[in-house]
Amino acid sequence: MKVLVVGGGGREHAICAALNRSPRVDKLYCAPGNGGIAEVAECVGISATDIEALEMFARSRADYVVVAPDDPLALGLVDALEAAGVRAFGPRKDAALIESSKVFSKDLMKKYGIPTARYAAFTDADDAIRYIREQGAPIVVKADGLALGKGVVVADSVSAAEDAVRSMMLENKFGKSGARVVVEEYMTGPEATVLAFTDGKALVPMISSQDHKRAYDGDEGPNTGGMGAICPSPNYTPELARICMDTIFKPTIDALRAEGRPFKGVLYFGLMLTPSGPRVVEYNARFGDPEAQAVLEMLDGDLLDIMEAVTDGRLAEADVKWKRGASCCVVMASGGYPGQYEKGKVIRGMDELPPGVTVYHAGTMRENGKYVTRGGRVLGVTARGDTLADAVEKAYSGVGLISWDGAHYRTDIGRRAR
Ligand code: AMP
Ligand code: GLY
Numbered sequence: 001m002k003v004l005v006v007g008g009g010g011r012e013h014a015i016c017a018a019l020n021r022s023p024r025v026d027k028l029y030c031a032p033g034n035g036g037i038a039e040v041a042e043c044v045g046i047s048a049t050d051i052e053a054l055e056m057f058a059r060s061r062a063d064y065v066v067v068a069p070d071d072p073l074a075l076g077l078v079d080a081l082e083a084a085g086v087r088a089f090g091p092r093k094d095a096a097l098i099e100s101s102k103v104f105s106k107d108l109m110k111k112y113g114i115p116t117a118r119y120a121a122f123t124d125a126d127d128a129i130r131y132i133r134e135q136g137a138p139i140v141v142k143a144d145g146l147a148l149g150k151g152v153v154v155a156d157s158v159s160a161a162e163d164a165v166r167s168m169m170l171e172n173k174f175g176k177s178g179a180r181v182v183v184e185e186y187m188t189g190p191e192a193t194v195l196a197f198t199d200g201k202a203l204v205p206m207i208s209s210q211d212h213k214r215a216y217d218g219d220e221g222p223n224t225g226g227m228g229a230i231c232p233s234p235n236y237t238p239e240l241a242r243i244c245m246d247t248i249f250k251p252t253i254d255a256l257r258a259e260g261r262p263f264k265g266v267l268y269f270g271l272m273l274t275p276s277g278p279r280v281v282e283y284n285a286r287f288g289d290p291e292a293q294a295v296l297e298m299l300d301g302d303l304l305d306i307m308e309a310v311t312d313g314r315l316a317e318a319d320v321k322w323k324r325g326a327s328c329c330v331v332m333a334s335g336g337y338p339g340q341y342e343k344g345k346v347i348r349g350m351d352e353l354p355p356g357v358t359v360y361h362a363g364t365m366r367e368n369g370k371y372v373t374r375g376g377r378v379l380g381v382t383a384r385g386d387t388l389a390d391a392v393e394k395a396y397s398g399v400g401l402i403s404w405d406g407a408h409y410r411t412d413i414g415r416r417a418r
Helices: 010-020 051-061 070-074 077-083 093-100 102-111 125-135 158-170 238-258 291-296 303-311 388-399
Strands: 002-007 027-032 064-067 087-089 119-122 139-143 152-155 181-185 191-198 203-205 214-216 220-223 228-231 265-274 277-284 326-333 357-361 364-367 370-373 377-385
Touching: 002 010, 002 051, 010 027, 010 291, 010 303, 010 357, 010 377, 027 051, 051 077, 064 077, 064 303, 070 077, 070 093, 077 087, 077 093, 087 303, 093 102, 093 238, 093 265, 093 277, 102 119, 102 181, 102 238, 102 277, 119 125, 125 139, 125 158, 125 181, 139 158, 152 158, 158 181, 191 238, 191 291, 191 303, 203 238, 228 291, 228 388, 238 265, 238 277, 291 326, 291 377, 326 388, 357 388, 377 388
Parallel strands: 002 027, 002 064, 064 087
Antiparallel strands: 119 181, 139 152, 139 181, 191 203, 191 265, 214 220, 228 326, 265 277, 326 377, 357 377, 364 370
């Protein structure tokens, strides 16, 4: 089968590597891909948001398309492919709205009694500010639309929350994404991610995971796309898994189906384990990055088989198995990330990595036979072990060998059991 993966980061590298292990994949394309993905797939120079060009390419060259990032899902790539007669993995646009509109997802949770933070939605900045003054701080302000993971401000003062409203609604910091905002209750507790395969009826959770969003050790510094992930999350007990299945996962899938927007693909549950029980922080309509790198390391089986079962609505019969132990992905980033950073630095030390260490490329390219940096997040150094401590040590043994000018990474991924 000829398969096209859409996207070009670490998550897509992990997805391509997993698909490449399937005996049924005889040709793998990735658009646009990156320097590392080129080792396992043929990279095609089409942007992940060029819906028309992707559809044209897929029509003539691919039997199956895996849409990994949020933007093309929100733009309706899966709908376009289906209309063109190409089978695709991922939700249609109307179901992807669960990620691309926070107002939609909050209203859905409220309507169906799914536990989440109390909130109000606003299209007028003065109304939002009045509500914030009534509620007091800490309080959380979220842009309605997609904002590269940066549209959330956890404000510890009323004035910081007001500033966030002004920058989103009046100064258009996120363009149209900030025309509406959600203001919500501040929740506390450890966070965990659960990715789940779903065909709209059946739902199969993957092993839990945990992202590390802040740039520096000890959860200091600005938010990033994610500086590392571990799998499973030490906080996510079997008891919590049962509660989440009954109060969050199944009700969400049922709600989307009841609304006439059945969700097929990977649904990402961002959870906060609050003193009053697990609650939803956010949904994403796709695998997380870097969670995918850690979680797919644990998959024991054929990813293509599972994905096709999702697409064909036979997930209930699929065999989804996991390896024992734990995994860890440490992200190595360019100096300055998530702010300004330089590109084009030569990456050294990737040739002689210890066995069992896998490097997923996020922002690299090939230049004169060498890998050079081309993005903020550059590599995700990933390993599996019998225990989380083993996986962490192994991943860092790889990180210690890799270097480039200004490389920076957190030294505490998975090292603080919280
Ligand atoms: P999101 O992009 O919605 O995942 O939000 C980014 C981060 O902001 C989350 O991972 C949380 O750490 C934090 N956050 C979001 N919503 C809340 C909330 N209601 N209370 C406390 N922290 C939050
Ligand atoms: N790691 C968070 C995300 O992919 O949105």
